[in-house]
Amino acid sequence: MDQPSLASIQRVIWEGNLPLEITLAPSESRTYDQTDPYLISYPRISYLPSLLPRLKAFFASSLIDPAASAPHDGWFSFENVPLKWHYPVGLLYDLYAGADPATKSSDAEYSSSSNDSLPWKLVVHFSDWPNEELVRLDAQGVVMSDAFINSVKEADFVRNGTAKGIMSLSKDDSSGLWKAVQEVDLPSFQRIMNILLPPPSQPFRNLPIRLFLPLPPKPDSTDSDSPSLKVVQSPIPPTITIPLSQTATNMSQSTILSSSRVVSAGTGSPQPQPQPQTIGSALHSILPNLFPSRRTPVLAKPVLHGAALPMSASVEEVVRCSAYGDGWVYIVIRMMG
Structure with missing residues (x-):
């Protein structure tokens, strides 16, 4: 895919919004549950504490x-x-409302239609902070900013094998990256991120991707209606070598040799040739039980920014145009059927 196409995809992602309907926790309201809600169309790449x-x-x-x-x-x-405040709101929606949940109690079921879950109805609390589940925020916003920059550093290390890129940014650019995400300022974000990303001619060392798997609630959990999550992360190289035995069976031998192998000079021995890593090949490698096929979703499908990812998409291109502001591609695994 050419650079203008990747840039247009990134622009559409940054323009994506979610309608939110936020109500005050009844226990904190003078009128219990009669308080008018706060309605807003909010960027998917943004963070709720803002x-x-x-x-x-x-x-x-x-x-x-x-x-x-x-x-x-x-x-x-x-x-x-x-809701974990260090996750973008688009990811949180895909996790809890946009994706079909694994289980739900028998007396009520989650809706499988995303239209039924919009606007996304959230509750805001100003007391009883859940200390066991969330790190406390501070008045100056330092905790949130530091969490974002630390995530950027992790992604930079995965991409390049070192975090020298983000560490060598000027103070203005380092703070400007977070400011660009807060203000949904794509041109400023692109200018700074282009310093961190290797040029298209230079491949990544590994690809910064995290997979989120909804899990059924534990039987002994006190909150048995709430599904839990599993986060899976594994080194994903930008290219792979597919053995001859795993290529299409209906291809002729000569076609296979010309497309996936080259002949070593002097020996006539065919050698593997690297192929771009695709979403399908990456998921098959990391979660083979859920993705037995590299080409077709059978048991589950990958969801990013509210859309199903094509299994044939190049993972490196997805990282370049579809990563969240911290450089990570957060893919939600949605079970099918």
Whole structure:
């Protein structure tokens, strides 16, 4: 895929929004559950804590004790599950509302239609912080900024085998990267990210991808209605070598040799030739039980930015145009059937 095509995909991703309907936790409201909700169309690449100052101001007159908390004391939940604030809102939606859940209690079932889950209904709390599940935020936003930059460093190390790129950024560019994501400023983001990304002619060492698998709730869990998550990460090289035995069986021998092997000079011995790593080959390598085929989703399908990823897509191209602001590609595994 050429660079203009990749740039247009990235632009569409950055323009993606989610309609949110945010209500105040009934236990903190003067009118219990009669408080008007806060409605907003919010960028998928953004982070929920950026909404806290305006939410605190919006709900101030409804809070039982407005002076008892500050904006950074706020946290969000969906279906009684505290939402991890260091994940982009688009990923959180794909995890908890956009993707079909693994299980649900018999008296009520999750909707399998994404249209039924919009606007995404969230609850904001300004007390009873879930310390066992979430790291506390601070008034200056340092905790959130540091978490983002640390994630950028991890992605940079995976791509290049070193984090020298992000470490060598100027202070203005380092803080500017986070600011560009906060303000959804794609030109500024691209300028700084182009310093970190190797040029197209230079392949990545590995590809920064994390897979999220919804799991059924544990039988002995106190919150048995809430599915848990498993995060899978494994080194993914940009190219692979497919053995002759795994190529298409209906291809002729001469076609196979010309497309996937070259003959060594002087020996006549065919040698493997690297092929681009695809979404299908990566998933087959990491999760072979869920993805027995490299070409066709059989048991599950990969979801990124609310859309199913083509199994034939080049993983490196996906990283270059579809990664979130921290450089990671977060793929949600949605079970089929």
